[in-house]
Structures are given as structure tokens and as C-alpha cells.
Amino acid sequence: MREVSEREFQLPDAVIGKLLKVAARRKDVISLGPGEPDFDTPKPILREAKKILKNYKKNKVTHYTQGKGILELREEIVKKLKRDNKIRVSPEDISVGCGTQELIFTSFMATLDPSEQVILPDPGYxxxxxxxxxxxxxxxxxxxxxxxxxxxxPDDIKKQVDKKKSRVIMLNTPSNPTGTVISKKVLEEIADIAVENDLYIFSDEAYEQLVYDEHKHVSIGSLNGMKDYVLTFQTMSKSYAMCGFRLGYCAGPREIVDALTKCKDYTSICAPHFSQLLAKEALKFKDKFAKKMLKEYDRRRKLIVSRLNEMELKTPMPQGAFYTFSNISKYSKNSWKFAEKLLDKGKVAAIPGTEFGKFGGKYLRCSFATDYKLIEEAMDRMEKFLKNKKYR
Incomplete structure (x- = not known):
């Protein structure tokens, strides 16, 4: 009998995809759903892209690369990790993939056997x-x-450790969806837990260059004694506005990097050669473009948090990334129904907290990777929606 697998059947239908599909189809809707920068890839990087394509025969850009990625890119990543994150690795300790999502998945493939456990934050990515x-x-x-x-x-992490079955602690800082930046003190406590229980830490740092105010991003892989325990995942998507080029990388213990690269042989084989060459050039610009984007994100952040709180949608000030995470319990106990009505009646798309785990049910995520004027209009629409009781 021909049918779809049970595994696929059990995968959750991402509400975020449905909402964004409706938002894209309806031109009267303002979307606060995107998880990507609204900025185009910076022009200096695009000029490098033209050079790469022009020299396609010399650089062999139309061909595969080795699984870990081209050496020249991994050498640039070594410099970047040392300069920005205080992580010291060699090129052989790095693997490049089609975004960090692929690398996280293949890392799970390389570390987990059936029934083994990953301890992870909830709400989380x-x-x-x-x-x-x-x-x-x-x-x-x-x-x-x-x-x-x-x-x-950290005490809650300790409670979840099973000496026989726990394998990985999953971290995301700055966090999607909450915008929280984990402090160095807390990271040190988590590091101690990993060492005591011989666990890997997977540190997803997609938004590492998008941090506000006095907060500081610390890579747990930079802490003393953590070299053999931490896989650090970073991406070109957020800090360089290169989402469409699908390029991320991870660095950590060589045996796991080798193992996940072997798994990647059966997924994508390698990241696109073109994107690898472009990432090599983009990294030479350091944080130049991220700083420009951060300044505008900060302006939007202050606007959207102020407006949401005025509506009595309790919203903490995000410390990093470009999301707000609002408590909607004054108006609804069901974030999915709330988001659905907000889209249908209020003409604003936002993501229900249920998408981010079983403890996200009374929250709503809004992205401020959206034009300032559109955010203003979206806030006006939300305010009008909340004042009309028949919509709630």
C-alpha cells in the first residue's frame, strides 16, 4: 500500500506556516511573523556575489565541495570565532551546512539513539x-x-537529567522566541551540570550579534574546560541578512563534527559552493552590517514594546534577537485562537506561543523585523481589535 509514513504524519503542522501563507495571500494583512531580517543582503556582499559568478570556471562554484566545507571559509570562521566569541578551534573542528537547522538535525543524528533524551528550553525554537x-x-x-x-x-535542568538517558542540553541565546540573553553566571552553572553528567551542550547562537543595551552575548563554548562538551551553531542569516543563501556552521569536538558531517553526506552532501564562497567574503566585513541593523531594530523594539504594554499585553523588553513575547492572558487563554482572530478580524499576523512548546500557550510572538511604519499601523490595528470585545 502506498501511503505517507507514520513519522511524517506525527510531525506537527506548523501553524506559523499556515498563518504566513494567509498573510502573504491577503494584501490587507500586516505580518509581524517573519523570522528573518527585512533588510536586503548588504550591497558590498552582493557585489562579491557578482565577482564569484563571473569567475565560475576558476573557482569551480558550480561543483560540490567536501562535506565540511571549503577550507578557506573554515579558516575565516576560525578567525571569527576567536575574535568575537573567544572560542579557539581549528578548521577541522568546523562543519558548514545549509543553515544551522540542518546542522542541529545532523548533530542530533550523530548523538542520539532511540529513547535518549535532549533537555531543552520551553518555550523554545x-x-x-x-x-x-x-x-x-x-x-x-x-x-x-x-x-x-x-x-x-540551572536547577530545573538538573531535575531533568537522567544518568542513563540524557545526552544533550539544548540552549538558544539570544532566544527565539523570548529575546532573552543567558547571563555568563547561568552559563557557568549549566557548564558544570554538563561536565558532572558527561553531557553535550548544543548552543544555538543565531542572533549572537543582535544584543541590546548593557546585555552581552557569551558563548558557552568559550568557558574554561568546555571545548570537549560544546557544539556552537552560528549562521549567516541574521547578522548578514543572507537567509536565502542557506549557510550556517558549527564548531566543537572533532569526533562529533566528523560524525555529523558523515550524516550530512546523506542529507545535503554539502552546503552550496556559491554560498560558501560568499560567506567567506562576508565574514571579512566582521559586524559592520549587524551594527547598522541593530540600530534600527532597537528603534522598533522600543516602539513595539511600549505599544504592546499600553494595550495590557504584558511584554518584557527583549535583550536580543528581534521578537517580542507577550502575555495575552488578560484577553485569551488560547494563543492559537487569539492569533487566528487577530489575523482574520484585526488583519495582523503574529505567531501563537503554542508553536514554541507546551508552556507557550498564553503568549504571542511578534517580530519587529518589519518596517517601522508598518509596526505603527499594526499596533493601531491590534489596539482597535482588542477594544472590540466581540472579536475576542
Whole structure:
């Protein structure tokens, strides 16, 4: 009998995809859903792209590369990690992939056997749980508490450790969806837990250059004694506005990097050669473009947080990334129904907290990777929507 697999059937239907599809189809809707910069890839990087294509015969850009990625790119990543993150690795400790999502998935493939456990934050990035479950692993949820600023509590991690089955602690800082930046003190406590229990730490740092005010991003892989425990995942998508080029990388213990690269042989083979060559050039610009984007994101951040709180949607000030995470319990106990009505009646698309885990049900994520004037209009629409009781 021809039918779709049980594994695929059990994968959750991402509400975010449905909402964004409707938002794209309806021109009267303002979308606060995007998880990508609204800025185009900077022109100096695009000029490098033209040079790469012009020299396609010399640089062999139309051909495969080795699984870990071209050496020249990995050498630039070594410099970047040392300069920005205080992480010291060699090119052989790095693997390049089609975005960090692929690399996180192949890292789970390389570390998890059936029924083994990953300890992860909840609410957290929506792709972690399906990746773990599709490999017959078990996600162990650590509740992020609003009263603690959604920062993970190391004591809650300890409670989830199973000496026989735990394999990985998953971290995301700055966080999608909460915008929280994990402090160095907390990272040190988590590092101690990993060492004591011989666990890997997967540190997803997609938004590492998008941090506000006095907050500082610290890579847990830079802490003393953590070289053999931490896989650090970073991407070209957020800081360089290169989402469409699908390029990320990870660095960590060589045996795991080798193993996940072997797994990648059976997924994408390698990241696009063109994107690798372009990333090599983009990294030479350091944080030049991220700083420009950050300045504008900060302006939008202050606007959207102020307006949401005025509507009594309790919203902490994000410390990093470009999302707000609002408590909607004054108006609704069901974030999916709230987001659906907001889209249909208020003509604003936002993402229900249920997308981010079982503890996200009373929250709503809004992205401020959206034009300032559109955010103003979206806030006006939300305010009007909330004042009309028949819509709630």
C-alpha cells in the first residue's frame, strides 16, 4: 500500500506556516511573523556575489565541495570565532551546512539513539522538538518562567537529567522566541551540570550579534574546560541578512563534527559552493552590517514594546534577537485562537506561543523585523481589535 509514513504524519503542522501563507495571500494583512531580517543582503556582499559568478570556471562554484566545507571559509570562521566569541578551534573542528537547522538535525543524528533524551528550553525554537522526535529521541522540557525573564534555571535542568538517558542540553541565546540573553553566571552553572553528567551542550547562537543595551552575548563554548562538551551553531542569516543563501556552521569536538558531517553526506552532501564562497567574503566585513541593523531594530523594539504594554499585553523588553513575547492572558487563554482572530478580524499576523512548546500557550510572538511604519499601523490595528470585545 502506498501511503505517507507514520513519522511524517506525527510531525506537527506548523501553524506559523499556515498563518504566513494567509498573510502573504491577503494584501490587507500586516505580518509581524517573519523570522528573518527585512533588510536586503548588504550591497558590498552582493557585489562579491557578482565577482564569484563571473569567475565560475576558476573557482569551480558550480561543483560540490567536501562535506565540511571549503577550507578557506573554515579558516575565516576560525578567525571569527576567536575574535568575537573567544572560542579557539581549528578548521577541522568546523562543519558548514545549509543553515544551522540542518546542522542541529545532523548533530542530533550523530548523538542520539532511540529513547535518549535532549533537555531543552520551553518555550523554545519550534524546530528542536520535531527534530528530536523524528529520530525517536525524547525531548525533556525545562519551563522558562516569565517571572525570571524567561532565563533558564540551572536547577530545573538538573531535575531533568537522567544518568542513563540524557545526552544533550539544548540552549538558544539570544532566544527565539523570548529575546532573552543567558547571563555568563547561568552559563557557568549549566557548564558544570554538563561536565558532572558527561553531557553535550548544543548552543544555538543565531542572533549572537543582535544584543541590546548593557546585555552581552557569551558563548558557552568559550568557558574554561568546555571545548570537549560544546557544539556552537552560528549562521549567516541574521547578522548578514543572507537567509536565502542557506549557510550556517558549527564548531566543537572533532569526533562529533566528523560524525555529523558523515550524516550530512546523506542529507545535503554539502552546503552550496556559491554560498560558501560568499560567506567567506562576508565574514571579512566582521559586524559592520549587524551594527547598522541593530540600530534600527532597537528603534522598533522600543516602539513595539511600549505599544504592546499600553494595550495590557504584558511584554518584557527583549535583550536580543528581534521578537517580542507577550502575555495575552488578560484577553485569551488560547494563543492559537487569539492569533487566528487577530489575523482574520484585526488583519495582523503574529505567531501563537503554542508553536514554541507546551508552556507557550498564553503568549504571542511578534517580530519587529518589519518596517517601522508598518509596526505603527499594526499596533493601531491590534489596539482597535482588542477594544472590540466581540472579536475576542
Amino acid at each position: 519550534l524546530a528542536y522538538i520535531p527534530a528530536i522526535e523524528s529520530l525517536n529521541g525524547t525531548p525533556m522540557h525545562v519551563r522558562l518562567k516569565e517571572e525570571n525573564g524567561f532565563e533558564v534555571d
